[in-house]
Amino acid sequence: MKATNVLEIVQLSKKWKDFSIEDVSLKVEKNEYFVIMGPTGAGKTLLLQLIAGIHTPDKGKIIIEGEDVTFLPSEKRRVGYVPQNYALFPHLSVMDNIAYGLRAQGLDKDSAKKRVISVAEDLGISHLLKRKISTLSGGEQQRVALARALVISPKVLLLDEPLSALDAQTREGLRSYLRELKRKLKLTAIHVTHDFVEALELGDRLAVMFRGRLTQVGSPNEIIFNPRDELIAHFTGFKNVFDGVVVEEKDGVSVIDIDGIKIFTITNKQGAVRVAIRPESILVARHPVTTSARNMLKGVVQEVIELAPHIVIKVDAGIPLTVYLTKSALEELNIRVGTEVYLLFKASDVKVF
Amino acid sequence: MTIGCDVLRRPFPAFFLSFSVMGSLLILALLVPLVVILISSSPADVVKSLRDSEVVGAIIVSMSAATLATCIALIFGVPLAYVFARKEFRLKSLLESIVEFPIVVPHSVAGIMILLAYHSRTPIGHILSNLGVAIEDSFWGITAAMLFVSAPILVSTVRAGFSLVDESYEHVARTLGASQLKVFFTISLPLAFRSVLSGAILTWARSISEVGAILIIAPYPKSAAVLVLERFEAFGLTAAKPLTVLLVVISLAIFVLLRLITKR
Numbered sequence: 001m002k003a004t005n006v007l008e009i010v011q012l013s014k015k016w017k018d019f020s021i022e023d024v025s026l027k028v029e030k031n032e033y034f035v036i037m038g039p040t041g042a043g044k045t046l047l048l049q050l051i052a053g054i055h056t057p058d059k060g061k062i063i064i065e066g067e068d069v070t071f072l073p074s075e076k077r078r079v080g081y082v083p084q085n086y087a088l089f090p091h092l093s094v095m096d097n098i099a100y101g102l103r104a105q106g107l108d109k110d111s112a113k114k115r116v117i118s119v120a121e122d123l124g125i126s127h128l129l130k131r132k133i134s135t136l137s138g139g140e141q142q143r144v145a146l147a148r149a150l151v152i153s154p155k156v157l158l159l160d161e162p163l164s165a166l167d168a169q170t171r172e173g174l175r176s177y178l179r180e181l182k183r184k185l186k187l188t189a190i191h192v193t194h195d196f197v198e199a200l201e202l203g204d205r206l207a208v209m210f211r212g213r214l215t216q217v218g219s220p221n222e223i224i225f226n227p228r229d230e231l232i233a234h235f236t237g238f239k240n241v242f243d244g245v246v247v248e249e250k251d252g253v254s255v256i257d258i259d260g261i262k263i264f265t266i267t268n269k270q271g272a273v274r275v276a277i278r279p280e281s282i283l284v285a286r287h288p289v290t291t292s293a294r295n296m297l298k299g300v301v302q303e304v305i306e307l308a309p310h311i312v313i314k315v316d317a318g319i320p321l322t323v324y325l326t327k328s329a330l331e332e333l334n335i336r337v338g339t340e341v342y343l344l345f346k347a348s349d350v351k352v353f
Numbered sequence: 354m355t356i357g358c359d360v361l362r363r364p365f366p367a368f369f370l371s372f373s374v375m376g377s378l379l380i381l382a383l384l385v386p387l388v389v390i391l392i393s394s395s396p397a398d399v400v401k402s403l404r405d406s407e408v409v410g411a412i413i414v415s416m417s418a419a420t421l422a423t424c425i426a427l428i429f430g431v432p433l434a435y436v437f438a439r440k441e442f443r444l445k446s447l448l449e450s451i452v453e454f455p456i457v458v459p460h461s462v463a464g465i466m467i468l469l470a471y472h473s474r475t476p477i478g479h480i481l482s483n484l485g486v487a488i489e490d491s492f493w494g495i496t497a498a499m500l501f502v503s504a505p506i507l508v509s510t511v512r513a514g515f516s517l518v519d520e521s522y523e524h525v526a527r528t529l530g531a532s533q534l535k536v537f538f539t540i541s542l543p544l545a546f547r548s549v550l551s552g553a554i555l556t557w558a559r560s561i562s563e564v565g566a567i568l569i570i571a572p573y574p575k576s577a578a579v580l581v582l583e584r585f586e587a588f589g590l591t592a593a594k595p596l597t598v599l600l601v602v603i604s605l606a607i608f609v610l611l612r613l614i615t616k617r
Contacts (some may be wrong), residue, residue, distance in 0.1 A: 054524045074527035081528040087521040091543050100539075101529030152529055 004030045005063075006188045007156050012050060012060030019046045021212040024060070028156065031186040035203030036214070037193050039235065043212040044192035045084070048158045051190070052081040064155050075104070080149030080157040084164060086141045088133045094144050095129045101152040119151045122185070139170040143177070150185070157189040163198060175201055196236050200224070208232050230353050233276040239322040240277040246270050253294065253347055261318040264294035265350035274353045279312070279324040281349040285342040286333055294347040297321070301339045304330070317343055387601065394598045402595035408580065412599070415577040418492060419560035422499035426507040426556050431549060434508045435541065438515035456505050464569025467501055494571030499560035507556040514548020515541060547614060554611045558604060 007028040014021050021043040028034045036044050049055050051062055053074035062070045069077050089097050095116055102112040120126045125143045128136065136144060142162060149157055162178070163171045179202060181187065192209075193199055199206050200220050207217040208227075216228040227233040230241060244258035246269060256263045256275055263275060288296065299317030310324040313335065321343060325335070335341065402408050437449060455463055469475075472489055473482040481487065488494035518541055526536040542549070564578045572579055577600055585593035 049524070052524070052528050054527070073533075074524070075530045075532055077528070078530070079528055081525055083521045083525060085519070085521060087519065087525045089522055089526070089540060089544075100526065100531070104526070104529055104531035104535060104539075148525075148529070 006030050006032075006065055007051065007190070008061075008063040009047075009051070010061040010063070012047070012057050012062065014046060014050055014055060014057045014059075016046055016055055019043050019212070021047050021050070024209075024212075024214050026207060026214060026217060028188060028190060030188055033182050033187060033189050033191065033202055033204045034207070035191045035193060035199040035205070036207045036209050037196060037199040037235070038209035039194055042209040044194075044209055045160050046212075047209070048081070048160050048190065048192055051156070052079050052158055053077050054081075078152060078155050080152060080154030082142075082145045082149050082157070082159050082162055084161045086145035086165075088136075088141055088145055088148070090133050092133070093129070094125075094131050094133065094136070097133065097144060098129075098148045098151050100148065105152065115151060116147075119147050123147045123150070123181070137170075138166045139174055142166065142174055146181070155188070157187055159189060159191040161193055162191065163195070164193070178202060208235065210235075225351075227276075227351065230274055230276065233351055233353070237278055237280075239279045240282075240320075242275050242319055243272065244275055245272055254352075256350075256352070258319050261297065263350055264347040265352055266347050267352035269352050276351045276353070277321070277345055277349060278351075279322045281345050282321065282323045283344040284313070284323055284325060284329070284333060284335070285344060286335075286339075288342055289344070291344055292346070293344040295343075295345045295350070297343045299341055299343055301335055301337055301341060304335065304337060315341060315343060387605075390594070390598055390601055394594045398595040399598050399602075402599060407575065408577075408596050408599070411575045411577045411580040411596075412603075414492065414495065414574050415561050418495040418499055418576065419557050421496050422503060422560045423507075423553050423557045425496075425500055426504040427549070427553055430504055430507040430552075431511055431542075434511035434552075435515050435537070437508070437512045439520070452508050453505050455501050460502055460563065460565025461569055463501055464498060464566035467497055467566065468570050471497065488570055490571050490573045492571075492574060495567050495574070495576050498566035498570050499563050502563050502566055503556040503559040506559055507552045510552030510555060511545065511549050514545035514552070517548070518544040551611055551615050554607060554614070558607050558611075561600075561604070561607075 005027045007026075009024055009026050012021060012024045019041065024047060026034075036047065038044055046055070050057050053069070053072060053076075056071060060070070061068055064077060064079070089100065092100065095113070098116045098119065099109075099112040102115055103109070107115070116129070117126065120129055123143055123146060125140070125147055128140055128144060131140075133141070133144075146159075146162075163174055166174060175198060178191075182189070182202065191199075191202060203220055205218065206220055206223045207214045208223060209215065210231055216223060216232055218226075223232070224236055227236055234241060242258045244256040244263065246254050246267070247257045247262075248255040249268075249270075252266060254265050254267050254269075256265055256273060258275065265275065267273070283291075283293065288298075297317035297319075299315040299321065301313050302316050302320075303312075303314040305312040305314075306327075311327055311330045313323050313325060313330075315321045315323060323343060325333075333339075333341075433452070437445070458466070467488070471478045471481065473479060473487045478488065481493075486493045488497050522540050522544065523536050526540045527533070531539065562578060563576075564582060567576055567579055568582075575583070577596065581593050581596050581600065584596065
């Protein structure tokens, strides 16, 4: 069956204050949860605001359900927008906040109330309806803001860093809440975040945005395992990035020399290259072991850092490598600063740019 | 932490003590005239002056002209304040300066400026007087003088209020289907309401206290502040006192109301 695009963005560009987006094109299908990730200042919010109609683009087109809405005012687009600060109207109750869109569209008070009660039930916030906005916790505010955006049955839901203002524990709870909501309501949404883990957990498809451009769009696996460039690799968690030279290629396996250390990898690139290895792809052993991993480097632990949820160890193996371990692995292997270790990783886990 | 609490519990340090003493002298200087005027006239004198038809007439003129000036300032000033708070455009700072200019002009000078621009023989004044709104020696002249000197206060107070309303409220309301006008009346204005109210009260109070411009444009019909001046000049301090007390009480009541609204 041919997928239906709810949203299509064609070569969109906009400069606004210190932010800009350049030549952004993307398509979001019906019932697709699309996550755009990128560092602060990448232009993610500006892109959402362009889709919401808060700004008009300098160039390009925005098409929602086949209709060109590029210059249509916000109120005629039917998009649900949840900004980073939720922007719940402080002078209205929770009920009136959620009902605002329905009333603005001319629905009578009783029908609006019925619809609000039904959406509040779906979102598990019925108990909050009579509360004042100022009495809500961060997590509650987030749910109310979602309800207010969803009650108008938007064609597409736009979520701007919806979890970033929350503490770690609430964030975790709301992440699963959003996952559940996405499944139950079959949301068509664009969610922007700077948190890679959030993107992986929620996104059906991901896009990476840097300096106003979408640098890669793909499935979570494509982004994690085939980052298109070094910037994406670094952003998605590749901590070990080095410059090297391809010195040999045999049977599909290449050897890269990094400061005299030989690394096996699978690439068809030649000459000077840059390589990246994710910390969680590296195994740690106290003794040399024979495995299918083509790379085994001997090194000495330089630093052990407890950084929940894992332990980070930094090893000098001729090149400085960062490795993640669990606390129990650290204790079982009796690793501390100065311990001699062997680091193993597969040739296919070495990403070459 | 106990260290912080200890610092707070410490007796008033010498530094703040000396500053407070200096500040108290200023408070005292401001308070003395207020206390003196309130105790120097007996309530009976004040009641008696309320029976004086000229006094009552002057107070009615002042209050109604101030109310009208405030309403006009609200109708035209609130939209202007919103534009200033929300939009950046060429000549914006020039327009802002024009609006603020009356604050720095001596009020007698303001009176002459208004009279020269709008008296019945000027093109605009001619049209206005044909509509029955001639400014010379009329209620409309008093209102015009009050509006000229007080409108800048309304615009700047309301503008500050709108600037404090996070624009994201308006953005979200628009995405929910509300038109720009509906957003203004259901989101922006209610959220800036306290500033609009305090702006209106300040405008009204400033209008009531105006003398200089009114004396040039419309010394008749007599407004309250002009009558105080006239009685003082013609009959001396004692004659001016009861009306002065009345005006002080009215001003005080407005001031207390303003403080209550803005502190709530």
